[in-house]
Amino acid sequence: MIPACPLASLPRGEALRLDVDPPIAVFHTDDGEIFAIDDTCTHQDASLADGWLEGCEVECPLHASRFDLRTGKVDAPPAKRPVRTHEVVVEDDTIYVVPSDAPPNLPPGVTLKGEA
Amino acid sequence: MNTVCVVGASLAGLLTARALRSQGYAGRLVVIGDEPHRPYDRPPLSKDFLKGAIGEADLALEGEDEEPGIEWRLGVAATHLDATARRVTLSDGTSLAADGVVIATGAAARTLPGTEGLAGVHTLRTLDDARALRDDLGTARRLVVIGGGFIGAEVAATARELGLDVTLVESGPAPLAGVIGLTMAQAVADLHEQRGVRLVRGVQVTEVTGTDRADGVRLSDGTHLPADVVVAGIGAVPNIAWLRGSGLELGDGVLCDEGGGASVPGVVAVGDCAAWWDPVRSRHHRIEHWTGARQRAVVAAATLLSGGTARPEPARPAYFWSDQFDVKIQFIGHARDADTVTVEEGDPAGGSFLAVYRQGDRPVAVLGVNQVRLFTRWRRQLETAPVQAG
Numbered sequence: 037m038i039p040a041c042p043l044a045s046l047p048r049g050e051a052l053r054l055d056v057d058p059p060i061a062v063f064h065t066d067d068g069e070i071f072a073i074d075d076t077c078t079h080q081d082a083s084l085a086d087g088w089l090e091g092c093e094v095e096c097p098l099h100a101s102r103f104d105l106r107t108g109k110v111d112a113p114p115a116k117r118p119v120r121t122h123e124v125v126v127e128d129d130t131i132y133v134v135p136s137d138a139p140p141n142l143p144p145g146v147t148l149k150g151e152a
Numbered sequence: 153m154n155t156v157c158v159v160g161a162s163l164a165g166l167l168t169a170r171a172l173r174s175q176g177y178a179g180r181l182v183v184i185g186d187e188p189h190r191p192y193d194r195p196p197l198s199k200d201f202l203k204g205a206i207g208e209a210d211l212a213l214e215g216e217d218e219e220p221g222i223e224w225r226l227g228v229a230a231t232h233l234d235a236t237a238r239r240v241t242l243s244d245g246t247s248l249a250a251d252g253v254v255i256a257t258g259a260a261a262r263t264l265p266g267t268e269g270l271a272g273v274h275t276l277r278t279l280d281d282a283r284a285l286r287d288d289l290g291t292a293r294r295l296v297v298i299g300g301g302f303i304g305a306e307v308a309a310t311a312r313e314l315g316l317d318v319t320l321v322e323s324g325p326a327p328l329a330g331v332i333g334l335t336m337a338q339a340v341a342d343l344h345e346q347r348g349v350r351l352v353r354g355v356q357v358t359e360v361t362g363t364d365r366a367d368g369v370r371l372s373d374g375t376h377l378p379a380d381v382v383v384a385g386i387g388a389v390p391n392i393a394w395l396r397g398s399g400l401e402l403g404d405g406v407l408c409d410e411g412g413g414a415s416v417p418g419v420v421a422v423g424d425c426a427a428w429w430d431p432v433r434s435r436h437h438r439i440e441h442w443t444g445a446r447q448r449a450v451v452a453a454a455t456l457l458s459g460g461t462a463r464p465e466p467a468r469p470a471y472f473w474s475d476q477f478d479v480k481i482q483f484i485g486h487a488r489d490a491d492t493v494t495v496e497e498g499d500p501a502g503g504s505f506l507a508v509y510r511q512g513d514r515p516v517a518v519l520g521v522n523q524v525r526l527f528t529r530w531r532r533q534l535e536t537a538p539v540q541a542g
């Protein structure tokens with residue numbers, strides 16, 4: 037379990053990028069839900085934490101594919117593959133992320149730092 | 153509606169076909185494309201694909217778990233349309249009658265007159281073009297790019313990254329000036345010069361020299377620039393020649409209403425070939441950008457299925473991106489509508505900045521250069537503002 041931040045420091049509508057390998061984005065939706073997904077878009081090297089959060093979806097800041105934060109599913113090209121999702125736990129007013137053990141769907145040309 | 157025929161098997165055609173399915177159309181869906189390939193993505197052709205960073209499989213627009221029952225007819229061109237009968241004639245001699253027709257034939261690169269048959273002269277629009285250019289750049293030392301639009305500027309940047317000696321010839325005052333305005337185009341020109349692209353501005357190309365193969369470019373001031381490869385990035389023309397005599401109104405593209413409906417019922421047009429009515433500027437306007445095709449595919453499908461009664465949401469302002477070197481350029485809106493432009497973040501000299509274009513107090517366009525996060529916020533603001541069509 038990775039501590040992300042105190043709950044109070046991630047207001048609704050905001051996102052946070054965790055510099056793990058690969059990076060993880062944590063979102064606090066306007067409805068008060070918290071989700072974590074891989075930060076890197078599955079199309080190219082864009083940070084989804086820089087994207088636009090709307091409801092339970094984030095729109096990639098570069099080419100506007102939208103990912104469902106609950107399932108990781110993508111709506112339309114240019115991205116084709118879902119983004120990996122992670123479990124979020126809030127305990128003692130702190131947000132934690134439980135990293136998934138599924139393989140990430142990194143875009144072509146982007147590798148894990150450990151494998152670079 | 154029992155049969156819909158989509159002409160053009162690329163971005164706009166695929167996305168409209170998908171939108172028809174997701175909006176409930178369950179009939180026969182035929183997609184006709186003159187290229188032999190399944191739909192692929194063009195933007196990387198001047199960027200990562202040309203550089204060799206990604207391969208052909210990465211260009212596919214379809215995911216693995218596709219496709220919503222599409223009958224593909226690839227490698228055949230549509231040669232004629234009878235719009236009233238909605239009958240499409242194909243290059244293999246067959247024809248197809250449909251209840252609805254989607255025109256998504258895109259655009260073709262404009263070629264330099266007088267260079268036909270001269271090896272080493274390229275345009276870049278298709279996968280086949282990109283393969284040929286990539287092969288040619290692999291053995292070349294000097295590249296001259298004619299035209300400082302997006303494709304010219306991107307090819308120049310990619311070739312520079314591949315280590316070539318690159319000269320970009322632009323007849324105007326700076327590359328991209330027509331789209332992002334002169335002040336900001338100057339900042340982008342500086343980025344190129346700092347990274348070793350030689351810029352030649354304000355001159356015309358009078359001739360590509362060479363007998364069988366190009367060996368250089370002659371300019372209107374008499375200069376001769378030697379070159380192993382020449383790329384002409386001088387714009388694109390809509391693929392509408394096949395629609396002459398179809399009964400559809402044509403201009404710079406297929407003339408459509410603000411929902412993508414063409415001048416004859418049961419026919420819509422979308423993507424680079426289509427000039428939709430822009431109610432804010434009271435004129436037809438052709439958009440040649442990726443997200444334009446994406447947003448309008450959904451609208452065009454609704455127009456077709458509703459028989460033209462669906463009322464489209466006001467169009468969003470045009471957004472596009474361009475990657476040049478390590479620089480991500482993003483732009484939304486119309487620079488021409490602006491009377492001022494101010495840098496609101498960063499510094500053009502530092503290679504990362506955001507500029508806002510205003511008409512009076514109202515933002516009408518935004519340029520981001522390596523400012524992805526901030527640009528996203530501005531983009532949203534412009535997209536949700538009410539009077540910003542186009």
Ligand SMILES: Cc1cc2nc3c(=O)[nH]c(=O)nc-3n(C[C@H](O)[C@H](O)[C@H](O)COP(=O)(O)OP(=O)(O)OC[C@H]3O[C@@H](n4cnc5c(N)ncnc54)[C@H](O)[C@@H]3O)c2cc1C
Binds near residue numbers: 197258475
């Ligand atoms: C090299 C390059 C880089 C680009 N980079 C960017 C970028 O960075 N950002 C951005 O926003 N946009 C970019 N674009 C623009 C973007 O790719 C286009 O806006 C988009 O491809 C338009 O899609 P379309 O389906 O309307 O047309 P097209 O992609 O042109 O597809 C039309 C298809 O129809 C076929 N066709 C034509 N005539 C017929 C016929 N008679 N019968 C059957 N088939 C026919 C064509 O062969 C083609 O396959 C770039 C384009 C190119 C070429």
Ligand code: FES
Binds near residue numbers: 079
């Ligand atoms: S990088 Fe996210 S859609 Fe292209």
